[in-house]
Amino acid sequence: MKPAPFEYVRPATLAEACALLAEDADARLIAGGQTLVPMLAMRLARPARLIDILRLPELAGIREEDGVVTVGATTRQAHAEHDPVIRTSAPLLAAVLPWVGHPPTRNRGTIGGSIANADPSAEIPLVAVTLSATIVIATARGIVAMRADDFFIGAMLTALGQGDCIIAIRFPVWRQPRIGVGFREVSVRRSDFALVAAAAQIALDDDDRCIDVALGVAGVGDKPLRLNVSSLIGGRFDAASVSEVVHAATRDLETTGDLHASAAYRRRLAATLCCRVLQQARDSAAARETAR
Ligand SMILES: Cc1cc2nc3c(=O)[nH]c(=O)nc-3n(C[C@H](O)[C@H](O)[C@H](O)COP(=O)(O)OP(=O)(O)OC[C@H]3O[C@@H](n4cnc5c(N)ncnc54)[C@H](O)[C@@H]3O)c2cc1C
Structure with missing residues (x-):
């Protein structure tokens, strides 16, 4: 099947993406597209506008500071799987990533997309809850940091509101040597x-x-x-x-x-x-x- 027609936009900044999202109840963010594109193709989702966030600099990168590994929302799952910081400082995330889909889906799928999608069986949300990670979200009220426990509400249901965009996920680093x-x-x-x-x-x-x-x-x-x-x-x-x-x-x-x-x-x-x-x-x- 083919998706219903939609407008495609690629904003240059996070602020622009959030403004576009907030002004249009029929708009949807798209990151890796590994969940959304099949839904479009089957017409289970029919957004009037897709807002592509994949290249926003504010959502990119992996860094460790002050006992926390911050993973940008648009980090590809395959990239995180092989990243030395994740392997050393977020070893549980490194251990589950090979189990998320297949190499081609991990090459495109993002960490933030999996968190936003909130499938009750998904591996990345499981790690976020197990390690009490924090989800960092751009909202109309400013930047909000929310515990993973509070973020996931039910099957495919999260605390994200209209116009909200996940910026990053923060995983606490365990400092013990063993x-x-x-x-x-x-x-x-x-x-x-x-x-x-x-x-x-x-x-x-x-x-x-x-x-x-x-x-x-x-x-x-x-x-x-x-x-x-x-x-x-x-x-x-x-x-x-x-x-x-x-x-x-x-x-x-x-x-x-x-x-x-x-x-x-x-x-x-x-x-x-x-x-x-x-x-x-x-x-x-x-x-x-x-x-x-
Ligand atoms: C064949 C196949 C097998 C798979 N197997 C598994 C599996 O075993 N385990 C698993 O966990 N997943 C699996 N997946 C899903 C895959 O991992 C997806 O990558 C993931 O669920 C969504 O990430 P994405 O970047 O592709 O998001 P997209 O498809 O682009 O978006 C998914 C949803 O999240 C929203 N969204 C995306 N990014 C953000 C953001 N930053 N802020 C707010 N909302 C956002 C979008 O609007 C959309 O509603 C599979 C997919 C396929 C096609």
Whole structure:
């Protein structure tokens, strides 16, 4: 199918893009186009005007300062996947990116586009929630910084208002020397959206005791969730303690079933994957050298 006719504009500045967006309720931003273009082709979206933000300088670049990695919204997923700052300082994001779609979709798709799209199974929103990232948004009220938890409201639903544009995503850097990450997803085919995905990041001290932990899960509800497993902090973990804590954290997950998987299967899968990613993260942290 072919898209319905639309006007295409490429503003030179962020201010111009936001003004164009705010003045026209039928306008849509386009970044990598990997979600929007198929929607246009199937006429699931029929914007009168597309505002191309891909080359706006304000939305570009990856930088680390003051314990935060800031990823510009229009950073291509493939670029972030191989970026040395992301690999060193946002290792969980680096670990999930190879699972986002396929190399051709990652060559065009952007980090900000995935966050704005808010698919409940998407990997990049999962990392943002797991690590308590901050979404930086240009709004009519000025620049707003919002916690990922507050940004994602439901399936394909975010706190973005008419005229708002994501500028960047800020991922906190864990400074501990012994950090490990874990990621697992189950999908029908490799690179499909996940049925369920889980992500973990762990920091260990020199005695292999957990000093920080973050765990998140996607595909079990209408948005990614961060799970509370803070009771692992202070201990060395083994399979039994991990299983007990994960069981408590996932017991009350509100899961819905669909054509692809029942609610009960998703809940069981979430618990299994959470145990595996915690163990994977723990093992990779333990393999790092101690300061002694
Ligand atoms: C075959 C295929 C497989 C895929 N598999 C996966 C997968 O496994 N996991 C996964 O997570 N994704 C997957 N995707 C989606 C892909 O990763 C997209 O890149 C991503 O969802 C959207 O990013 P984009 O830059 O292409 O956004 P676009 O398609 O350009 O835009 C998507 C939406 O976000 C809005 N938007 C974009 N940028 C901004 C911004 N800065 N501020 C505010 N709103 C904005 C647009 O208006 C639009 O509504 C797949 C896509 C395809 C085609």
